[in-house]
Amino acid sequence: MAAPELELVIGGMTCASCASRVQRTLDRLDGVHATVSYATGVATVHTSGALAPTALVAAVEGAGFDAAVIEHGMAHGVVRGSDDDTVRLLYRRLVVAVVVGIPVAELSMTPAAGPPGWRWVLLALVLPVALWCAAPFHRAALRNARHGATSMDTLISLGVLTSTGWSAYAMLTSAGALYLDVPVFVTVFLLGGRLLEALARRRTGAVLRALEALRAQDVTVLRDGHERRIPAGELLIGETVVVRAGDLVACDGVVVAGNGVVDTSTMTGESTPVEVRAGEQVFSGTVAVSGPLDVRADGVGAGTRLAQLIRLVERASNEKAGIQRFADRVCAVFVPVVIAGSALTFLSWIAVSGIEPAVTAALAVLIIACPCALGLATPTALLVAAGRGAQLGVFLKGSAALESAHAVDTVVLDKTGTLTTGRMTVRDLVTAGTQPAVLVGRAAAVLAGSRHPLAAPVVALGVSSWGALAEAEEPCGMPGLGAAGTVDGHLVLVGSPLLMATHGVATSEAVDARVGRWEAAGHSTVVVAWDGAVTGAFALGDAVKPGAAAAVDHLRRMGLRTILLTGDNEGAARAVAAAVGVTEVAARVLPAGKIELVERLQAEGRTVAVVGDGVNDAPALAGADLGVAMGSGTDVALAAADIIVVRDDLAAVPLAIGLARRTRTTTRVNLAWAFAYNVAALPVAALGYLSPVVAGAAMVLSSLFVVTNSLRLRSYGR
Structure with a gap:
C-alpha cells in the first residue's frame, strides 16, 4: 500500500536553504519522506500513517517556520494569498527605501556643509530604512540565530545594523567617518531582488489554478427519473449525468444514450472534436459541442483523468530546482566564515591598535563581504533577459x-x-460529374446552419468563393452522420461515407480513391452527393x-x-x-x-x-x-x-x-564574480588596507559589475 500523502503550507522561508532545512527536519521523523518546494511554499509529505499531522506541524514550527495542513488542491490558493501580501509589503518597503534612503545616502557621502545637527537629521532619515525597510532580513536572521543557523539574511542584517550603529557611534564621539550610504544601498538592492523573487513565486500556482478552472462546478444528474442540478462534488459513481451542448463534462464515463460531438483537445490534443455515441468514453474537463448525452459516471472527483493531470503538474512543478539554490548553498558556509573572520579581525586589531581601528577593520570585513552581488546575480540577469526577450517575442x-x-x-x-495552426481548413477537394464551384456552393449552403466542427471550413470556403450562399430548403442535421437539404432543386447530402451508405448513394471510384489517400494521411473527409450519386468530397486538415x-x-x-x-x-x-x-x-x-x-x-x-x-x-x-x-x-x-x-x-x-542559454551563462559569470570578489577582498579588508568607505564603494562596484554584465544581454539577437 502507498504511504499516505498530505501537504503542508510553509511560511517564513526566505531562500532555498530554508526549504532544505524544513525538508531535513521532516525527514528526521520516523516513517516520513518529504519534498519541500521553496517555489510553491508547499511541503509534500509521505508518512507511514502512524504519525499525526499535528506532529509534522510541530516539527516545522520547532525549526522556526510556520506550517499548516491543507487539503489537496487548496495549497495554491493559500500560497497565492500569502504571496500577494508579501509582494505588497516588499513593494512598500522598497519604495520607502528608494524615496527616503537614496537621497540621504548621497548627501551623507559629501562633506557636511549644512547647519549644526544636519548629520543627525540624515541619521534620523536613514533609521527607517535600516530598521523598517530591512526588517525582513532582520527577522529572518533572528529566527536563524534562535535555531543555530545562518543564511544570507544574517550577513545582510549584520551589515545594515553594524554600519548604522557605527555611524551613530561616530557622530556621538567624533570617532571617524560615517557609513550611512551602506545600509541604504544594501537594503535597496536586496529588497529589489527579493521583490522579483516574490513576483515569480506568486506565478507558480497559476497552472494549477487554471487546471482547477476546468472542473465543472455543477452537474445535471438523473435521480428517481428526474433531472436534478447538484454540485459536482456530490456526484456519485454509477449515476447518470446529462451533458448538453456547451457543458463541461464533470466525470469520466461512458455514453449510455444520445449522440453528440465533444471537444477533447484538453485531454488528447486532437484538433478535431470527436463524435461520440452510446458505448464510447468521455472524460472530465472536455466540452460538449453538441448533445445531449447521457453519461454513466465511472470516475468522479479525485478519480478523474483531469484530477490525475493536476497531480502530474503539481508533482513536476515541485521537482524543479532554481539556480539561486547554488548561491544559498555557498552562503550556508560563506556567512559563518565571514562572521568569524570579522570577529577575529576585531579581536586582533583591538589587541594591537585599540577600539577605533578594530571597529573600522571589522566593519570593512562585514561590509565588503555583504552579498549584494550574490543577491543581484540571478534577478538582474533575469530582468534584462525579460526585457530583451519581450522585444524578440x-x-x-x-x-x-x-x-x-x-x-x-x-x-x-x-x-x-x-x-x-490548430484550425481546420479545406486542404483539398475532388469532384465527380460537377464543377468545383457548384460542389462548394451546394455543400456550404447545406452546412450553413450546422454546429458540427467540420462544417465551418466548408462554409468558410463557400463564403470566400460565392460571397452570399444560397439558402437550403428544409435543411436537417443527422447526428453522427452529417446534414441534408434541398439546393437548386436537388436533395444534397453532406457528411461521412456512412451517411452515403445509409442512403444507398452510388459511389465514385475516383472519389473513393482520393478519400482513401486523404484518410491515410490523417485528414478528415466530408463527402457530398445529390441525385443519388456522390459528386465530390473535401479533405479537411490542420495546416502547417x-x-x-x-x-x-x-x-x-x-x-x-x-x-x-x-x-x-x-x-x-x-x-x-x-x-x-x-x-x-x-x-x-x-x-x-x-x-x-x-x-x-x-x-x-x-x-x-x-x-x-x-x-x-x-x-x-x-x-x-x-x-x-x-x-x-x-x-x-x-x-x-x-x-x-x-x-x-x-x-x-x-x-x-x-536567449535562455546566454542568460544562464551571464548568471554564472555574475555568481563567479561575486564569490571571487569576496574571496579576494576579505583578506585585504581584514589587514586594515580598506576603510569601511572604500569597502562600501567596492561592494557597490561589485554590484555594478553584475548589473553591467547583465545589461550585455540587451544586444542578444542583433
Missing part, C-alpha cells in the same frame, strides 16, 4: 529556464497549435505553420534532436512530421503518456525541452527540463512553461533557447 519566466537550457539536447514538439520547417532545421543545426509528440492519429502526425522535417514521431499519446515519454528520455540521460500550447501538454511542459509554450496556447500551458514564445511563430523557439 520571448518571455523567460524564471530561473528554471536558466538551469537547464545550456544542457538541452532533445526538443519534443507538440503538433496541434505548435507545428500547425509558415516557417515551422525552417525552425525545425534551425533546431537541428543547434545540435538538438527533435521528436513530434501528439494525441492525434498516426497518419496526421506522419504527414506533419514529413512536412517540417521531423523524423521521430509519437502519435495517439495521452497527457500521462506525454510526461512518461519525457521521463523516459530523461532516464536515458537526455535533457529535454518540450514545446506545446494545450492543456494536455501541461504535465509534459512542467516535467520537462525546459518547458516552452506558444503564446497562442491555453492559460494552463502558459503557466506550466519556463519560456513563453509570445508571438505565434515557431522560429522564436530556437531564439528562446539561445
Whole structure:
C-alpha cells in the first residue's frame, strides 16, 4: 500500500536553504519522506500513517517556520494569498527605501556643509530604512540565530545594523567617518531582488489554478427519473449525468444514450472534436459541442483523468530546482566564515591598535563581504533577459529556464497549435460529374446552419468563393452522420461515407480513391452527393505553420534532436512530421503518456525541452527540463512553461533557447564574480588596507559589475 500523502503550507522561508532545512527536519521523523518546494511554499509529505499531522506541524514550527495542513488542491490558493501580501509589503518597503534612503545616502557621502545637527537629521532619515525597510532580513536572521543557523539574511542584517550603529557611534564621539550610504544601498538592492523573487513565486500556482478552472462546478444528474442540478462534488459513481451542448463534462464515463460531438483537445490534443455515441468514453474537463448525452459516471472527483493531470503538474512543478539554490548553498558556509573572520579581525586589531581601528577593520570585513552581488546575480540577469526577450517575442519566466537550457539536447514538439495552426481548413477537394464551384456552393449552403466542427471550413470556403450562399430548403442535421437539404432543386447530402451508405448513394471510384489517400494521411473527409450519386468530397486538415520547417532545421543545426509528440492519429502526425522535417514521431499519446515519454528520455540521460500550447501538454511542459509554450496556447500551458514564445511563430523557439542559454551563462559569470570578489577582498579588508568607505564603494562596484554584465544581454539577437 502507498504511504499516505498530505501537504503542508510553509511560511517564513526566505531562500532555498530554508526549504532544505524544513525538508531535513521532516525527514528526521520516523516513517516520513518529504519534498519541500521553496517555489510553491508547499511541503509534500509521505508518512507511514502512524504519525499525526499535528506532529509534522510541530516539527516545522520547532525549526522556526510556520506550517499548516491543507487539503489537496487548496495549497495554491493559500500560497497565492500569502504571496500577494508579501509582494505588497516588499513593494512598500522598497519604495520607502528608494524615496527616503537614496537621497540621504548621497548627501551623507559629501562633506557636511549644512547647519549644526544636519548629520543627525540624515541619521534620523536613514533609521527607517535600516530598521523598517530591512526588517525582513532582520527577522529572518533572528529566527536563524534562535535555531543555530545562518543564511544570507544574517550577513545582510549584520551589515545594515553594524554600519548604522557605527555611524551613530561616530557622530556621538567624533570617532571617524560615517557609513550611512551602506545600509541604504544594501537594503535597496536586496529588497529589489527579493521583490522579483516574490513576483515569480506568486506565478507558480497559476497552472494549477487554471487546471482547477476546468472542473465543472455543477452537474445535471438523473435521480428517481428526474433531472436534478447538484454540485459536482456530490456526484456519485454509477449515476447518470446529462451533458448538453456547451457543458463541461464533470466525470469520466461512458455514453449510455444520445449522440453528440465533444471537444477533447484538453485531454488528447486532437484538433478535431470527436463524435461520440452510446458505448464510447468521455472524460472530465472536455466540452460538449453538441448533445445531449447521457453519461454513466465511472470516475468522479479525485478519480478523474483531469484530477490525475493536476497531480502530474503539481508533482513536476515541485521537482524543479532554481539556480539561486547554488548561491544559498555557498552562503550556508560563506556567512559563518565571514562572521568569524570579522570577529577575529576585531579581536586582533583591538589587541594591537585599540577600539577605533578594530571597529573600522571589522566593519570593512562585514561590509565588503555583504552579498549584494550574490543577491543581484540571478534577478538582474533575469530582468534584462525579460526585457530583451519581450522585444524578440520571448518571455523567460524564471530561473528554471536558466538551469537547464545550456544542457538541452532533445526538443519534443507538440503538433496541434505548435507545428500547425490548430484550425481546420479545406486542404483539398475532388469532384465527380460537377464543377468545383457548384460542389462548394451546394455543400456550404447545406452546412450553413450546422454546429458540427467540420462544417465551418466548408462554409468558410463557400463564403470566400460565392460571397452570399444560397439558402437550403428544409435543411436537417443527422447526428453522427452529417446534414441534408434541398439546393437548386436537388436533395444534397453532406457528411461521412456512412451517411452515403445509409442512403444507398452510388459511389465514385475516383472519389473513393482520393478519400482513401486523404484518410491515410490523417485528414478528415466530408463527402457530398445529390441525385443519388456522390459528386465530390473535401479533405479537411490542420495546416502547417509558415516557417515551422525552417525552425525545425534551425533546431537541428543547434545540435538538438527533435521528436513530434501528439494525441492525434498516426497518419496526421506522419504527414506533419514529413512536412517540417521531423523524423521521430509519437502519435495517439495521452497527457500521462506525454510526461512518461519525457521521463523516459530523461532516464536515458537526455535533457529535454518540450514545446506545446494545450492543456494536455501541461504535465509534459512542467516535467520537462525546459518547458516552452506558444503564446497562442491555453492559460494552463502558459503557466506550466519556463519560456513563453509570445508571438505565434515557431522560429522564436530556437531564439528562446539561445536567449535562455546566454542568460544562464551571464548568471554564472555574475555568481563567479561575486564569490571571487569576496574571496579576494576579505583578506585585504581584514589587514586594515580598506576603510569601511572604500569597502562600501567596492561592494557597490561589485554590484555594478553584475548589473553591467547583465545589461550585455540587451544586444542578444542583433
